[in-house]
Amino acid sequence: MTALPTAPVPGAILEAALYAPDLDAAEAFYGGLLGLPRLMRAGDRHVFYRVGATILLIFNPAATAEPPAEDALPVPPHGARGPGHVCFAATEAEITAIRTRLVAAAVEIDSDFHWPNGARSLYVRDPAGNSVEFAEPRLWAS
């Protein structure tokens, strides 16, 4: 077997994606409740948010599963169905404040516990059913 040419190892995630059929409901959650700054909304196709150095992409899978138009940029189709997952970094105090706000907005708490290493994780569902977590970064400390 011939050795493959080497290449740099990716050092950051630039975009994370979730899928949601109702982008208005997604906006009410990610923009309204979480307060994320919106980067763009493209009709019923997608809404993007800035989360620090990473962009959170929320796609309507019915739209993104379609191949691009002939005169459009050749962005490959994709589109998952069913509950996905994302986790936001937050301190313990931030998780407490976020929980209070979500509960006041009648968002059900799916789970709220401490991992064996002591890090806290709070889980809720977005309107599309995605499992949205808020966790202390020390969960993954090396």
Added chain:
Amino acid sequence: MTALPTAPVPGAILEAALYAPDLDAAEAFYGGLLGLPRLMRAGDRHVFYRVGATILLIFNPAATAEPPAEDALPVPPHGARGPGHVCFAATEAEITAIRTRLVAAAVEIDSDFHWPNGARSLYVRDPAGNSVEFAEPRLWAS
């Protein structure tokens, strides 16, 4: 309408998730070809990678869709099907080197183009069919 209590806006994504039914094939791609450092593998349930400050979680949706065992931590079930999306940050030169390595490994290039603002994006598929992008961070420069 009563005003909701305020809460800090999440400032970073700690975990991004993809789904893949064949975790050995996922390891060959994310670990072997991309060279990401593996954080953990749990049988046929998941394999996690460190990508800078973010953890890339790759789940077998058949396993994660099951509710947790009574004696396990109450991690909520999730599990999407169909092609998802993730994007790694890379410079133009890094994208070129990654493309060369992927092509040498017989990975098909889905797309490789420059956006209107000049940023380059390379797209391939992981073995599960997820759309994996490598893009210059200036794509999202504000």
